[in-house]
Amino acid sequence: MHDQPWTTAPLVAFDLEGSGSQDHEHEAILEVGVVPLVDGHPDIRNAYDSTVNPGRRIQRRPWSSPGLTNDVLGLAPRLDAIEPELAGRLNGTSIVGHNVNVDWRLLSPRCPGIRPASLIDTLKLARLIHRKAQPRTLTALLAYYELDDEVTELSGGQPHRALWDAVGAGLLLGALIRELPHGGSLTVTGLHTVAGVSLGDAEQTLPLF
Template sequence: MRHLEWTTAPLVALDLEGTGSQDRDAEAILEIGLVPMPDGRPDLAHAYHSLVNPGRRIPRRPWISPGLTNDTLAEAPAFHAIAPELTARLDGVYILGHNVQVDWRLLSRHCTTLRPAGLIDTLKLARAVHPGRSGHSLTALLHTYDLHDQVSSLVPGGQAHRALWDAAGAALLLPDLIHQLTSKRPFTVTDLLAAAAVPLGIETNHDTPEQICLL
């Protein structure tokens, strides 16, 4: 497969919203968005999105979206209830995200049995495309490539820094970054991995029942 064009790779864009790394191993997932990318383009018709009940009250923090309130999250499913869906959608695929290792570190902590094919990072790719740029945030890059309005049209009512919106943004950004990186045709799966793959570093030292994804 690796000699084939990159669009043949099984890709799913992922974004999580969590309580923050200062919670260390107690960091909770508050929201998750997944966008499959058949032929290298986001397919919102088959996307998945869910809020997640963290099982405790969350203090207000600047990086937590105002929409992720304790009252709203209290009505959401617990992580173990959505874990089978996540496993079905993410096992064996390449997970795409912006600074994807941060999301993967949190997800793999809660779902130790999950085994994706690898991680593809649009942040790493953006740094290769724009080495002299001072900022590589997803929002800034979407504005650079005039993609902000496209993301909003794909995710009606969504907003930046929410899981489904950011996952769709990373999915739209990837082809434009690849186009900027090289005029080589075809750009293969091997090329994509060389330019944008980051280590999985799967965590396996957490084994409480609520942290294991059950099939």
């Protein structure tokens, strides 16, 4: 099975938006986006996204995600209410994200019922391919590969919202793999070799990023 093409792997692009690193271990999840990848491409028809009620008012900051106001969040479901939906979509899959460990470290302690098989990091892959000074943020890389308009069209959203960023990570994965010398023949095992990161990192203290 692991010698099959990477496009056959159960990949799900994922992103979440949080209240900010200034909250340290009390950082709240404010929005989630989940997009399955079919043949290596985002399947937006079967995507899922939801705002999340943090149970408290969130102070707006310059880097806050656009549109995630307290009025919007106050009408959203709590995280424990959507955890079963997330678990059903993520359990047993390989979660794809940009700097995915940041999201995983925030999600895992709060939703212990979510148990993916592995994590795939597009930032790790970008660092492998772009060894010199090149864009590293998700938005910069998507612009570099001229994918940002496609992400907006597919997601119907905007950067720094969970669905937009999840779709972006899914499209970026394919673009980066095409840069590899043998990307056209990359296997599931090869994907995990070049872009996989450890689930065990979530057991560490939440990062003060």
